[in-house]
Amino acid sequence: MSAQAFRSIDPRTNRAAGPELAVHTAADVGAVAARAALAFEVYRATTPERRARFLEAIAAQLEADRAAIEEAACLESGLPAARINGELGRTTGQLRLFARTILRGDCFGVRLDRALPERVPPRPDLRLRRIAVGPVAVFGASNFPLAFSVAGGDTASALAAGCPVVVRGHPAHPRTSLLVAAAIEAAVRASGLPDGVFALISGPGTALGQALVSDPRIAAVGFTGSRAGGLALSRIAGERPVPIPVYAEMSSINPVILCPAALSARGEALADGFVASLVLGAGQFCTNPGLILAVRGPALEAFLARAGYGIAASPSSTMLTAGIHDAYAKGVEARSLVEGVQLVAAGLVGEGENQGRAALFATDAERFLAEPSLQEEVFGASALVVACADEAEMLSVLERLEGQLTATLQIDADDHGFAAQLLPVLETRCGRILCNGWPTGVEVSDAMVHGGPFPATTDGRTTSVGSAAIDRFLRPVCYQNLPASLLPAEVSDSNPYRIPRLVDGEIVPG
Numbered sequence: 001m002s003a004q005a006f007r008s009i010d011p012r013t014n015r016a017a018g019p020e021l022a023v024h025t026a027a028d029v030g031a032v033a034a035r036a037a038l039a040f041e042v043y044r045a046t047t048p049e050r051r052a053r054f055l056e057a058i059a060a061q062l063e064a065d066r067a068a069i070e071e072a073a074c075l076e077s078g079l080p081a082a083r084i085n086g087e088l089g090r091t092t093g094q095l096r097l098f099a100r101t102i103l104r105g106d107c108f109g110v111r112l113d114r115a116l117p118e119r120v121p122p123r124p125d126l127r128l129r130r131i132a133v134g135p136v137a138v139f140g141a142s143n144f145p146l147a148f149s150v151a152g153g154d155t156a157s158a159l160a161a162g163c164p165v166v167v168r169g170h171p172a173h174p175r176t177s178l179l180v181a182a183a184i185e186a187a188v189r190a191s192g193l194p195d196g197v198f199a200l201i202s203g204p205g206t207a208l209g210q211a212l213v214s215d216p217r218i219a220a221v222g223f224t225g226s227r228a229g230g231l232a233l234s235r236i237a238g239e240r241p242v243p244i245p246v247y248a249e250m251s252s253i254n255p256v257i258l259c260p261a262a263l264s265a266r267g268e269a270l271a272d273g274f275v276a277s278l279v280l281g282a283g284q285f286c287t288n289p290g291l292i293l294a295v296r297g298p299a300l301e302a303f304l305a306r307a308g309y310g311i312a313a314s315p316s317s318t319m320l321t322a323g324i325h326d327a328y329a330k331g332v333e334a335r336s337l338v339e340g341v342q343l344v345a346a347g348l349v350g351e352g353e354n355q356g357r358a359a360l361f362a363t364d365a366e367r368f369l370a371e372p373s374l375q376e377e378v379f380g381a382s383a384l385v386v387a388c389a390d391e392a393e394m395l396s397v398l399e400r401l402e403g404q405l406t407a408t409l410q411i412d413a414d415d416h417g418f419a420a421q422l423l424p425v426l427e428t429r430c431g432r433i434l435c436n437g438w439p440t441g442v443e444v445s446d447a448m449v450h451g452g453p454f455p456a457t458t459d460g461r462t463t464s465v466g467s468a469a470i471d472r473f474l475r476p477v478c479y480q481n482l483p484a485s486l487l488p489a490e491v492s493d494s495n496p497y498r499i500p501r502l503v504d505g506e507i508v509p510g
Contacts, residue, residue, distance in 0.1 A: 006204050008175045011078040011325075012318050014353045018075070021174050023203035029166075029211040032199035036135035036164040037217040039196030044132040044162035047489075048108075048497055050191070052099035055160060057187035058151060059092035062180065069179045073145045076173035078318035078354070083281065087146045094153055094444045094465075098160035101446075101467040105499030105510055107160075109476065110490050112503045124481045127491035130474035132162030134219025137212045139233075140170035140177060141224035142320050143284045149173070150180040150200060153444075153465055154222030154247075159197070161473035166218070168209045169202045172321045177202060206232075213237050213246070220473055223248040224286070224464065226379075227455050234458055247472050248458040249451065251377040252405040253290035253384075254439045257394065257422065258303065259415035260295055262436075267303040270410055274383075275310035275358075277438035279347070282317035282356045283381025284324070287406050287439040290377060293394050296364070296387040304362060304385060308345035311360045316350025319380065325354040331378035332359045338374065340367035347381070356380050365393045375402055391418055398422065403453025403460060404430040406439040429453060431463065 005020035046054075062069065066088060073084045101107055108130050115125035136158040140149035147153065150167050158165050169177030181200035188197050201208050213221055213236045221237060223230050223246060230248030237246045258270060277289050294300045319325040336343050340363055347358035358381035365388045368374050374384060388394040398407075407430040411419050419435075426433050431452035442450050448466030451457045457464075462472050479491060489496050498510035 004203075006171070006174065008072070008076045008173070009321070010075055011321055011354045012352055014322055018072075018175050021178065021202060024201045024208060026207065026211045029201055029208060029215060032166050032196075032201065033135065033212070033215040033217040035194075035196030036166055036199065037196070039164045039194035040132070040134055042194050043164055043197050046162065046193075048102040048105060051160060051162065052103045054187060054191040054193065055095045055099040055156065057190055058184050059095040061183040061187050062088065062092055062151060065179060065183050069146070069176060069183075072175040072179055073173060076176055077145050077320055079145075079281065079320075084146065087144060090444060091146045091151055094147070095151065095156045097444055097467060098156045098470065101470060102160050105490075105497060107467065107470045107474070108490055108499060109474075110499050110501040112491060112501055114504055115481070127479045127482070127487065128476055129488060129490045130476050133473050133475050134163060135217055136163045136165050136473055137218045137221045138165055138167045139209060139221070139223040139225065140167060140173070142170050142172050142324065143281075143286070144224075145170070145173040145176045146180065148224045150177045151184055153469055154224070155184075157469040158220075158222065158473045160470050163219070163473045164197045166199045166201060166212060168212055169200050171204045174202050209233065210236055213244075214240065216240070216242065218244065220244055221246040221248070222464065222472070225250070227251045227377075230458060245472075246458055247462055247464065249286060249405070249464050250455050250457060252286060252403075252452065252456045253375065253377050254287055254404055254406045254408070255291040255293055255398065255401060256289045256408040256410065256439070257398070258292060258294035258300070259409065259411045259418055260299070260391070261412040261414035262410045263294055263299045263303060265412050267299050268306050271303045271306035272310060273438055275307055275314065277440045278311075278383050279314045279317070279358050279381045280440050282319050283358065284320055284379065285440045287442060288379075288381070288383075289408065289439055290383050292383060292385040293388060293397060294385070295390055295394065300385075300387055304344055307385075308360055311345040311347055311358045314347040314358045314381070316347055316355035316357045317381075318350075318352065319354045319356040322354055324379065325356060328356055328378065328380035328382070331376075331380070332357075332382055334373070335359075335361055335378060335382070335384070338363075338367075338371055340364070340371075341374070341384070344385070358382070360385070362387065365389065365397050368397060369400060395421065395425065398425050398429070401429055403456045405450065405452045405456045406430055406432045406434060408434040408437065408439055410436060431456065431460065
C-alpha cells in the first residue's frame with residue numbers, strides 16, 4: 001500500500017466524506033495478480049456445485065451487509081436509497097442466476113462425437129468442453145456502484161466460469177467497493193477457497209488499471225465506461241507480448257424509431273414515456289434514449305411540443321461525479337452550437353453541486369448525417385430528435401448509424417410493414433431490439449443481450465448481462481482418443497454433474 005490516501009466524495013456537495021482510504025500501488029497489482037494465478041488451477045477445478053454455492057454465499061453476505069453498503073453507495077453516488085436498494089437486489093439476483101446457470105451446465109458447451117472405427121476414414125473419439133480462461137481483470141463502472149462494479153455482472157460471470165477476479169474499483173465509490181469486497185472475501189473464506197480467487201485494487205487515477213491490464217497473468221478484461229477508456233485498455237491489452245481480449249461496453253445513443261401510425265395515434269403518450277426514460281437517474285444509463293427518429297409533420301411537431309414541455313418541467317438531478325457533470329455540461333453546450341441544431345427545451349436549474357439539467361435538441365436528417373459529432377453520446381439526460389422527410393430517409397439514417405446497445409421500435413398495426421424493412425438494418429447495428437417500450441431497464445435473464453457492434457462494445461458477439469455473459473470467460477478444448485480414466489468429468493461417459501450434452505449430433509439431457 002502507498003502512504004498516499006484518498007477519501008470518498010459526496011457529489012451533492014463536492015466535499016470529502018468518511019475515513020481516509022489506502023491507495024494501492026503497481027507492486028500491489030503484481031502481488032494480487034500473482035495470487036490470482038496461483039489460485040487459478042485450484043479454483044477452475046472446483047465442481048459446478050461448489051462454485052454455485054460460492055456465488056450464493058456472496059449474495060447472502062451482501063444482503064447481510066446491506067445497510068452499510070447502501071449507506072456508502074448513496075453517499076458516494078448521490079443516487080437515492082430506493083435506486084441503490086434495487087441495484088443491490090439486482091446484484092444478488094444475477095449472482096444467483098449464474099449459480100443456477102452453472103448447475104444447469106449448458107454454458108460448458110459439452111459435445112461428444114464418439115469414435116467410428118468402421119467408417120472410412122475412421123473417426124476418432126472427440127469430446128469438447130469449455131474451460132476457464134484464467135484470471136480476469138474487472139473495472140467497476142461509475143454509474144452502477146453495485147450491479148456493474150465489484151460484485152457486478154463481470155465479476156459474477158467470471159467467477160461462474162471458474163476464473164479468479166481482480167477488480168479495479170472505481171475511484172468514485174471507494175468505500176462502497178471496500179465493503180462489497182469484504183463481503184466477497186468473507187464468502188471466499190467460508191467456501192474454503194484460496195484468497196487469490198478475488199482481490200480489489202483501489203486508488204485514484206489510471207495507472208493502477210493500466211498496470212493490471214499489462215500484467216502477464218491477467219487473461220481477459222471486463223470493462224464498462226467511456227469509449228476513450230475502453231479503447232485505451234484495448235490498446236494496452238493488444239500490445240502485450242501475449243494479447244488478451246478486452247470486453248468493453250462503451251458508448252451508445254440507443255435510437256428510438258417513432259413509426260408513422262404509432263406517432264399519429266399516441267404521440268402524447270410516447271412523448272411522456274420518452275421524457276420519463278430520458279431523465280431517469282439523471283440520464284446516466286448506458287441505454288439512455290439519446291436519439292429519436294420520426295417523419296416530419298404535424299404529429300412530430302405535437303410530439304416535440306409535449307416532450308419539450310415535459311423536459312422544461314423536469315427538475316435537475318445530482319450527477320455521479322464532478323467530472324461526469326462537467327463532461328455533460330460541455331457536451332450539451334457543444335451540441336447547442338452545432339449549426340442547424342435547435343435547443344427545444346432544457347430542464348429546471350437545480351440548487352447545489354453537479355446538477356444535471358435535461359436537454360432536448362432537434363435537427364433534420366440532412367444535418368444529422370453531415371455532422372459526425374451528432375452521433376456521439378452525451379452521457380446524461382440529453383437527446384436529439386431527427387426529423388426525416390419520409391420513411392426512406394429514416395431508413396437511410398439508420399443504415400449510417402454506428403453500433404448500438406439498443407434500438408426501439410414504436411409501432412402500431414399499420415406500421416408492421418415498415419418495421420419489417422427496418423429489422424434487418426437494426427439487427428446489424430445493435431444487440432437488443434425493443435418494441436413499444438423504452439430502453440432503460442435491462443432484465444437479468446438467460447435471453448438478455450447487453451452488447452452490440454462497435455463502438456457500443458469492443459466485441460459485438462458478447463453480452464455483459466444475462467447468463468450468456470459467462471461465455472466471455474470460457475474457451476473450448478477438444479479431447480481426442482483420451483483413455484476414460486483421463487477424461488474430465490464433464491465429458492466422461494458417466495457425466496457425474498448431469499450436464500446436458502450434444503452426443504453424436506443429438507441433444508441429451510443431463
